[in-house]
Amino acid sequence: MNGAVSSSEKLALKRSKEIDEYLKKDKLLQSQNKKGPKILLLGSGDSGKTTVLKQMKLIHGNGFSKEERLEFKQRIFENILECINTLIESLQLLNIPLHSKSNNFYSNQIKEFALNDFTQSLILDKDKFTFPLYIINAIKMLWQDLGIKQCFSRANEFFLQDTAEYMLDNLDRFVDPNFIPSDEDILKTRYRTTQISETKFHIDNLIYRIYDVGGQRSLRLVWAPYFEGEIHAIQFIVSLASYDQQLVEAKNENRMIDSIELFKSICDNKLLEGVNFILFLNKIDLFERKILTSPIKDYFSDFEETNDDSKKLKNACRYFKNKFLCCNSQTERKIYTHFTCGTDTALMKVTINAVRDIVTRLALQASGIY
Numbered sequence: 291m292n293g294a295v296s297s298s299e300k301l302a303l304k305r306s307k308e309i310d311e312y313l314k315k316d317k318l319l320q321s322q323n324k325k326g327p328k329i330l331l332l333g334s335g336d337s338g339k340t341t342v343l344k345q346m347k348l349i350h351g352n353g354f355s356k357e358e359r360l361e362f363k364q365r366i367f368e369n370i371l372e373c374i375n376t377l378i379e380s381l382q383l384l385n386i387p388l389h390s391k392s393n394n395f396y397s398n399q400i401k402e403f404a405l406n407d408f409t410q411s412l413i414l415d416k417d418k419f420t421f422p423l424y425i426i427n428a429i430k431m432l433w434q435d436l437g438i439k440q441c442f443s444r445a446n447e448f449f450l451q452d453t454a455e456y457m458l459d460n461l462d463r464f465v466d467p468n469f470i471p472s473d474e475d476i477l478k479t480r481y482r483t484t485q486i487s488e489t490k491f492h493i494d495n496l497i498y499r500i501y502d503v504g505g506q507r508s509l510r511l512v513w514a515p516y517f518e519g520e521i522h523a524i525q526f527i528v529s530l531a532s533y534d535q536q537l538v539e540a541k542n543e544n545r546m547i548d549s550i551e552l553f554k555s556i557c558d559n560k561l562l563e564g565v566n567f568i569l570f571l572n573k574i575d576l577f578e579r580k581i582l583t584s585p586i587k588d589y590f591s592d593f594e595e596t597n598d599d600s601k602k603l604k605n606a607c608r609y610f611k612n613k614f615l616c617c618n619s620q621t622e623r624k625i626y627t628h629f630t631c632g633t634d635t636a637l638m639k640v641t642i643n644a645v646r647d648i649v650t651r652l653a654l655q656a657s658g659i660y
């Protein structure tokens with residue numbers, strides 16, 4: 291023997307190496323699957339965390355069953371009533387009269403209906419529930435009133451859910467007794483998360499565990515225990531449209547500033563040292579429209595507006611992206627940023643798949659595979 295390795299031996303060596311690699315990876319994947327990659331969805335209230343989770347259910351889960359859709363039907367009726375009631379109550383706050391005096395009658399009808407416990411009949415008959423005809427008519431009359439429209443255009447001065455227009459514009463479809471919510475209806479339904487939930491998804495042979503938390507201030511107190519143990523990524527969601535809005539839980543406090551401060555406190559948290567972040571700058575659809583009528587400079591004095599209309603959105607996006615990136619003082623931490631529209635499944639599919647690739651890589655890195 292002269293020590294030279296024959297080509298068949300080389301091939302056998304290569305195959306054996308590949309099998310070793312495969313077994314190593316498989317073993318590590320199995321040990322990962324005992325726990326699976328852990329992702330925390332964090333962010334202030336109403337930023338879109340639960341909406342991202344709903345999108346994951348549509349993209350990587352089994353979607354929504356008929357039973358789940360009927361649960362959302364109940365929430366849609368609650369949303370409609372809440373939206374029109376908030377608009378009625380805000381007329382007084384903004385000192386705007388109803389355009390048509392006769393609409394005062396309808397406004398009283400709605401207020402009275404909302405006070406009576408209509409949810410009871412909703413729960414009893416969620417299959418066929420709908421509003422009584424006089425309430426459907428009253429909501430329609432008010433939603434067309436120019437005073438209500440004016441109030442709606444100033445919705446940043448009080449709290450109105452960002453999908454109010456959708457809820458009220460689609461009233462005719464929702465009140466059909468045979469109505470079953472579509473995926474889009476579900477994505478646009480608003481309810482406050484009050485308890486932390488864990489959802490599992492099978493992706494890339496891994497079991498992902500996603501934790502969705504309540505974002506309002508009082509609910510942030512229970513986040514800390516979830517920061518312990520191995521976390522593969524923090525997915526932090528921001529509502530870009532919140533730059534001219536106030537917090538529901540603390541009037542006179544700007545929601546975007548609250549979000550930036552929250553992000554900074556998460557970046558500085560000792561338990562989260564070394565954890566990489568995925569930052570979703572969400573509600574880009576609302577932001578794009580809003581910056582045309584509500585100047586960012588009125589709320590953020592250091593913002594420099596551009597005169598070039600074609601660069602307005604890019605400039606505004608860059609400004610807020612930097613505000614968040616500046617919060618991180620850990621140079622080795624990676625922050626992957628995405629501009630998102632949480633209610634658009636086609637766009638979210640691309641983003642969520644990019645996030646999946648990042649998290650799978652981070653999970654494998656943490657296991658020492660890569």
Ligand SMILES: Nc1nc2c(ncn2[C@@H]2O[C@H](COP(=O)(O)OP(=O)(O)OP(=O)(O)O)[C@@H](O)[C@H]2O)c(=O)[nH]1
Nearest residue numbers: 335336337338339340341478480483505573631632
């Ligand atoms: N227009 C628009 N609406 C969005 C977007 N993302 C979420 N929403 C809506 O914003 C509202 C709030 O979204 P949620 O996902 O419930 O917010 P959250 O962060 O879970 O809020 P909490 O549970 O209170 O912490 C819902 O009505 C969503 O339909 C978006 O990109 N564009």
Ligand SMILES: [Mg+2]
Nearest residue numbers: 339340482483
């Ligand atoms: Mg939520």
